[in-house]
Amino acid sequence: MTPLRLVTATCAALLVLAFAGGPRWGLAAVCLAALVAVGELWLRALTGEAIPPLTRVGLATVAGLVSLPFLAIVLHVSGIPIAARWVAIGLAVLSGVLGAVVLFRERCGPSPADPRLPATVGAVAIPALLALVAGFGALQAYERLPHPPQPGYTSLALNGWATGIAGPVAIPARGVHVPVRVSSAGRPAATVPLRVRVGARLVSGRPLTVEPGVVRSVDVFVPAPPDGCLHRIEISLGATSTVFYGRGPAAC
Incomplete structure (x- = not known):
């Protein structure tokens, strides 16, 4: 395979790893193929010698694997997160x-130099260099730009035994205490109404103080529904709510 085709195939595989999802076994196969291709480029760039096929595959695999920690060090020194997407982009660069080096070696062999060599090397190396510089510059510029504060939130969720609710709950005549977890961030402390509805009927309501950065567990009393039919039970904290379904002890 020619160097240009090998580089193109390698970059295509790395783009799949960087931006496409899919089964893990499929991505693992693509990753292994890409690393072997990178290792093959290393061999062609450093030696350019004929090596037995089995030995060549082994050396190419090792060279490709060695590229990963080398690239991780470069990303760390550059301040770029060591994430799958950035590693794939770095391997593509x-x-x-390496493809440019291979082309240079092939064109500068025993035969006279091809006058098209500078243009060919430039066509491969300059876009890769520009992509690296532009990507790094854009990342640094983005980190220095002012960013708006993250939107605040208030969260209400079932807690304790109630997290295991997977279907209608049989509520005894005495009612049941349902634990809920309340948390907030990015908003000032406020007193918000905590309400319980069975169907369309409001059965209880009380104020609850919500403080940012504080996670609370609160027991909410839910009375028994009027019959054994299925009833929608909603626990709400201001505009935030959680819902489950329950049945009372009486016949439907």
């Missing part, structure tokens, strides 16, 4: 650079 490395493939372009």
